[in-house]
Amino acid sequence: MATTENLIARRDRLLGPNVRLFYSDPVHLVRGRGARVWDASGREYIDAYNNVPHVGHCHPAVVEAIARQAANLNTHTRYLHEGILDYVERLVATLDDTITSAIMVCTGSEANDIALRMAQALSGKTGIIATDNTYHGNTSAVSQLSTMIPPIGGFGGHVRHVPAPDSYRPLGGVAGDLHAAAFARAVESACISLNESGHGVSAMILCPAFVNEGFPDLAPGFLDQAITVVRAHGGIVIADEVQAGFGRLGTHFWGHERMGFVPDVVTMGKPMGNGHPVAAVAASYETMAAFRQAFRYFNTFGGNPVSSAAASAVLDVLAAENLPARAAETGEYMRTNLRRMGEKHQVIGDVRGSGLAIGVELVSDREGRTPRPAAGVVDAMRREGILMGMNGIHGNVLKIRPPLAFDRSDAETLLETLDHILERIA
DSSP states (O other), X not given: OOOHHHHHHXXXXXXXXXXXXXXXXXXXXXXXXXXXXXXXXXXXXEEOSOOSSXXXXXXXXXXXXXXXXXXXXXXXXXXXXXXXXXXXXXXXXTSOTTOOEEEEESOHHHHHHHHHHHHHHHHSOOOEEEETTOOOOSSTTGGGGOSSSOOTTOOOTTEEEEOOOOSSSOTTSOOTHHHHHHHHHHHHHHHHHHHHHTOOOOEEEEOTTOTTTTOOOOOTTTTHHHHHHHHHTTOEEEEEOXXXXXXXXXXXXXXXXXXXXXXXXXXXXXXXXXXXSOEEEEEOHXXXXXXXXXXXXXXXXXXXXXXXXXXXXXXXXXXXTTHHHHHHHHHHHHHHHHHHHHHHOTTEEEEEEETTEEEEEEEEETTXXXXXXXXXXXXXXXXXTEEOEEESTXXXXXXXXXXXXXXXXXXXXXXXXXXXXXXXXX
């Protein structure tokens, strides 16, 4: 068996430098099932991080659907095939009645790239508003939205970043309605700036659960004022549901439903196919027509028969195993016990989220709410057999975002392990 050092050296030589690996001691995974994965030595881990295998690693129903269709036919959408049509019918049935059509693609990056072009086609403008701690993909267009690594040549003049919502340290200093009003004012300023620059306002794009921003606790209606501002300036609202959608939040199938608004365009990514390369952009028929008139677009294998079969199987599993309701129940159990843990460990400043999208904010000083980096805790959890991540505006939020197969037993093990680790660092 190859050593970790040899694999890292080979990876660097073959894939190029700076290809990110998780953890200071990377994990060499060879197998997965449900919410568990195994490394090359046979060690078992609880996966509390990976949202892409949405209904669980290697779910038998999804594997069987992929294999069955791959053994029959796989081709592109310039031929007639019922698979993509049957799937899109099922998909749009989960969305608002105004959203009736979809374009199938291969990645969330492609989906968001198309959504930006839809906004241009509808508005005749190019200006985009995003938060300053977001991630929407890695095409040339959507990479302009992320502040993590500034693009070569700098950010385009058509992008305005607004402060990411932070329920723990709210913009304006006060949570709730005043925070929402402060966020809307920031969006208004961005719209004015875009108009003055000549770009105009085409869209505001956001993840309705603000997952990369650290899972802020925001009440339904929080975004209403900001959305009103964007639409008053002629722009549309794009909901990036790659991380929040398909029942992850438990109480609602979509993040925008939980936040109480109807977007103009909805994007989604590989979780919809349990990791199979399938993604989609959903919108009204009128929006789709405007896009098709303004842009010549074709995706050779977006929504191919195998991808459509995988995505359809995910919808089957979500319903058959009642996974959104289970996510709500397990997530509530997790948050309740994490808050109790916070009574014991001063390093826990805040616990938030919905369903199986959970953030634990670490602080070195509760009174001052001073961020404490989460990387050390994440590495310690990995050593104990729990895989999780970190995110947030300050890089101090433990990111718990497992496959929806993650159950009460997995939660109990995670909680017990985290408790021991926080005792050690105290």
